[in-house]
Amino acid sequence: MKTKTVYVCTECGAVTPKWSGKCTSCGEWNTLQEEIQTAEKKAVKSPKVSVFSTQPIHISQIPQEEENRILTGIAEFDRVLGGGIVQGSLVLVSGEPGIGKSTILLQICEQICRNRTVLYVSGEESPRQIKMRAERLGVISENLLILPQTDIHEITARIETESPDMVIIDSIQTMEKAEVTSSPGSITQVKECTSDLMRTAKTTGCPIFIVGHVNKEGSIAGPKVLEHMVDAVLYFEGERFLDCRILRAVKNRFGSTNEIGVFEMTSKGLVEVDNPSKLFLQGKPENVSGIATVGVMEGSRPIIAEIQALVTQTPFPSPRRIASGFDYNRLNLIIAVLEKRCGFFFGNSDTYLNIIGGLRISEPAADLAVATALASSLKDFIIPSDTILLGEIGLAGEVRTISGLEKRVLEAEKLGYTRCIVPKKNKITGFDSQAEIIGVSNLREVFSKI
Numbered sequence: 031m032k033t034k035t036v037y038v039c040t041e042c043g044a045v046t047p048k049w050s051g052k053c054t055s056c057g058e059w060n061t062l063q064e065e066i067q068t069a070e071k072k073a074v075k076s077p078k079v080s081v082f083s084t085q086p087i088h089i090s091q092i093p094q095e096e097e098n099r100i101l102t103g104i105a106e107f108d109r110v111l112g113g114g115i116v117q118g119s120l121v122l123v124s125g126e127p128g129i130g131k132s133t134i135l136l137q138i139c140e141q142i143c144r145n146r147t148v149l150y151v152s153g154e155e156s157p158r159q160i161k162m163r164a165e166r167l168g169v170i171s172e173n174l175l176i177l178p179q180t181d182i183h184e185i186t187a188r189i190e191t192e193s194p195d196m197v198i199i200d201s202i203q204t205m206e207k208a209e210v211t212s213s214p215g216s217i218t219q220v221k222e223c224t225s226d227l228m229r230t231a232k233t234t235g236c237p238i239f240i241v242g243h244v245n246k247e248g249s250i251a252g253p254k255v256l257e258h259m260v261d262a263v264l265y266f267e268g269e270r271f272l273d274c275r276i277l278r279a280v281k282n283r284f285g286s287t288n289e290i291g292v293f294e295m296t297s298k299g300l301v302e303v304d305n306p307s308k309l310f311l312q313g314k315p316e317n318v319s320g321i322a323t324v325g326v327m328e329g330s331r332p333i334i335a336e337i338q339a340l341v342t343q344t345p346f347p348s349p350r351r352i353a354s355g356f357d358y359n360r361l362n363l364i365i366a367v368l369e370k371r372c373g374f375f376f377g378n379s380d381t382y383l384n385i386i387g388g389l390r391i392s393e394p395a396a397d398l399a400v401a402t403a404l405a406s407s408l409k410d411f412i413i414p415s416d417t418i419l420l421g422e423i424g425l426a427g428e429v430r431t432i433s434g435l436e437k438r439v440l441e442a443e444k445l446g447y448t449r450c451i452v453p454k455k456n457k458i459t460g461f462d463s464q465a466e467i468i469g470v471s472n473l474r475e476v477f478s479k480i
């Protein structure tokens with residue numbers, strides 16, 4: 031059989047016969063990947079689709095459907111999805127190898143299988159392996175059907191005939207469509223299979239979860255278009271060597287993308303963590319410089335997190351700055367403000383910043399805690415362990431207002447914090463809190479009040 035090499039763009043999925051540094055279709059650089067295609071190509075059947083129409087319809091005439099979500103019984107999972115699984119939705123669950131994608135998807139079957147059927151399609155593991163895991167997780171049910179299959183036509187046909195209430199595809203990289211000549215896992219295959227599954231989900235109304243692996247760079251293996259195609263993208267992350275796992279919605283057509291779900295990996299599977307702050311504050315050191323506490327909002331929920339900074343003298347001419355769980359450029363900005371507005375000097379020190387528990391903070395409200403932790407480590411003073419710091423820092427060294435202050439303060443109080451240093455411009459009175467609330471208007475003031 032003759033083979034042919036083509037180049038497919040991972041961003042837009044465009045196919046070209048020749049490699050070039052820049053995709054001629056979408057203009058992205060270094061996105062073309064080699065793919066081997068066999069020359070034989072069967073005609074592609076175009077499937078019948080009933081959701082599409084040639085005539086435009088008045089929005090008022092579209093029959094209203096009651097939003098009927100399926101609850102998984104795992105509150106953290108439901109919350110990330112925006113309140114349960116939407117009928118006919120296609121959800122991509124992605125994450126690093128061994129993080130627990132198959133585990134969480136098998137676990138949600140437990141509750142659903144009590145009165146509904148689930149079809150678990152596996153192209154990766156044998157039915158015996160899946161059974162072993164299901165037994166460990168306690169998910170053995172008559173309503174859970176296992177289908178070891180990789181042919182997408184077989185799978186979509188099964189979904190139509192068996193009409194299960196939910197389908198899990200583990201994983202999209204192992205699925206193949208016969209008409210597409212490239213190998214499973216290639217961009218074209220992944221795109222084609224997803225598009226078929228999307229159609230099946232929309233026509234049958236059956237929600238489909240697909241597992242997607244991530245590649246070395248940490249993005250979902252396959253074209254970016256895959257993320258555009260699906261209704262929701264959930265990303266499962268966590269430190270490999272810690273038990274804490276965070277489920278985050280990167281995209282969600284039916285809910286907010288800010289919500290996170292926190293789990294702990296145990297031998298019985300993933301266990302929900304109702305109070306993540308407690309987990310993130312576990313083992314917080316006392317009477318050590320460079321440690322600050324902050325309250326960040328993850329969706330509607332406040333989480334209290336620990337920030338650690340270490341500033342040490344370096345003999346090298348170009349000092350190192352490393353941020354883990356925090357934006358590197360934001361760290362540089364905060365250091366610049368500390369130097370210019372408060373007279374600190376970091377020029378001959380290595381600076382390390384770490385957010386404990388594998389949490390990633392992207393909120394500016396953490397600025398004040400980061401700045402104080404850095405100054406605390408540089409000057410070796412201790413931030414009292416009953417104090418929490420909240421506020422965004424401006425380039426003039428001013429402490430700017432943040433949203434959701436009351437929620438953060440109340441959460442901190444629940445965990446035993448009694449002093450809150452907050453922006454003066456925020457409304458800081460009338461809280462239902464016993465904690466001492468100290469308003470500050472600029473960074474210099476913080477150091478005098480600590």
Ligand SMILES: Nc1ncnc2c1ncn2[C@@H]1O[C@H](COP(=O)(O)OP(=O)(O)OP(=O)(O)O)[C@@H](O)[C@H]1O
Pocket residue numbers: 125126127128129130131132133134295296297298
């Ligand atoms: N007996 C056990 N006790 C505790 N934890 C276990 C046990 N068996 C597996 N695990 C945990 O489950 C993880 C594997 O979970 P799972 O197979 O769901 O991951 P995955 O994301 O689907 O991986 P892959 O990318 O290989 O499909 C392991 O990394 C380990 O942390």
Ligand SMILES: [Mg+2]
Pocket residue numbers: 131132133154200
């Ligand atoms: Mg798996």
